[in-house]
Amino acid sequence: MHVHRYGRGPGHLLAFHGFGRTGTDFAAVAPALADRCVIHAFDLPFHGQSPAPDGGMPITPQEWVACIQAYVDQIPAKEAAVLGYSLGGRMALLLLEQGAVWLRQVFLLAPDGLVVSPWFRRMVRYPWGRALGRTFIRHPGPVHGLMNLLHGIGLLHDRLYRFLMDQTATPRIRQLVYDVWAATRLLEPDLGRAARHAAARHIPVHLLLGEHDRVIKARYGKRLVKHAPKDIRLHVLPVGHRMLDAGMGRKLANLWDVGQGGS
DSSP, X not given: OOEEEEOOOSEEEEEEOOTTOOGGGGGGTHHHHTTTEEEEEEOOTTSTTOOOOGGGOOOOHHHHHHHHHHHHHXXXXXXXXXXXXXXXXXXXXXXXXXXXTXXXXXXXXXXXXXXXXXXXXXXXXXXXXXXHHHHXXXXXXXXXXXXXXXXXXXXXXXXXXXXXXXXXXXXXXXXXXXHHHXXXXXXXXXXXXXXXXXXXXXXXXXXXXXXXXXXXXXXXXXXXXXXXTTTXXXXXXXXXXXXXXXXXXXXXXXXXXHHTTOO
């Protein structure tokens, strides 16, 4: 995977972006953290300058951990923190769930993976579901029609409706949705296991959710916090789903200082 680097501090922060974005999104939070750490911001597979995984097979949790372990080894670093936003939050949660030995802190911003995967992501686990997914790339009309109906009768909130339509608007982005879901279909974190690893090793986990987020709703955070309330800290912020800005950088800098033993 391609990596963008920001900052000059003594620590290391591995950062994973959201769907359809790239590691350059973390440039917005980098100034506030520049003296504390180097941000290693990855382009996830299929995004930016990172290619599809070799072989066309889904990524396993073990492969994901081994890949990031190899990167940490070559930095080299004995420990590092991780920051995951949206899709990247699911990738960060997997590292915690799998017990990555080098984890120092975890920052989860509106992370995917807090709820059981929706039916359309679950479908790609099966050949018939992947066939339907390929059909959707070419012929989105029926699915878009269903979205319009649900929105029209009030079962799909305006913000979520616009988000879903934007994420499936063109053949290129529908192909990206399919490719990412197919490649990551085995990467569904076990929240209880992730929390137990955090508690056993006293890893500070900061879960930052938006009060106005209609994609990853703030109430979803309880599904992770309940497993280790002393080690997982929930922060509900007055924002929506978009979080990566200078203000978030300052928030992360303050949390970083606390996690490193500062005031």
